[in-house]
Each structure stands twice: as structure tokens, then as C-alpha cells.
Amino acid sequence: MFFGHLPELMIVLVLALVIFGPKRLPEFGASLGKGIREFRHATSELQESLTVAPPQPIEVPQPTRVLARGTTAEDANKPE
Numbered sequence: 001m002f003f004g005h006l007p008e009l010m011i012v013l014v015l016a017l018v019i020f021g022p023k024r025l026p027e028f029g030a031s032l033g034k035g036i037r038e039f040r041h042a043t044s045e046l047q048e049s050l051t052v053a054p055p056q057p058i059e060v061p062q063p064t065r066v067l068a069r070g071t072t073a074e075d076a077n078k079p080e
Contacts, residue, residue, distance in 0.1 A: 020028055 016028070017025055
């Protein structure tokens with residue numbers, strides 16, 4: 001795959017050398033490398049922030065007794 005595009009890559013590199021010159025081409029490459037590194041770092045941070053933590057179990061309260069009107073909790077606990 002890489003060797004099929006070798007002539008196009010050589011043309012782009014020669015044009016970059018002519019446009020930027022031999023002194024500025026290493027600076028351009030270094031800044032391009034730093035930009036790619038920062039982009040990877042930012043995308044990995046974004047991916048980490050979007051990961052979903054496993055859901056925590058929900059505590060369900062115990063059902064309460066419904067008492068008849070006029071009775072108290074002590075009346076409900078008395079044996080009949």
C-alpha cells in the first residue's frame with residue numbers, strides 16, 4: 001500500500017522542500033508532530049470522559065404497612 005503511493009509522496013516532499021526551504025522544513029515537521037501528539041492526547045481524554053461507569057445497584061426501600069384509620073403502629077404489632 002505504501003509503495004504504490006511512493007511517487008506522489010516524493011512529489012509532495014520535494015514541493016515542501018521548495019516552498020519552506022531546508023532550514024524551516026525540520027521546524028515544520030516538529031510542529032506537525034506536536035500537533036498530532038496533542039490531537040491524540042485530546043481524543044484519548046475525550047474518550048475516557050465518555051466512557052460510562054457500570055450502574056450502581058439501586059436500594060429499594062422496604063414497603064411500609066398501611067394502617068387502618070384510627071390505629072397506631074403499636075396496635076398493628078399487637079397479636080390478636
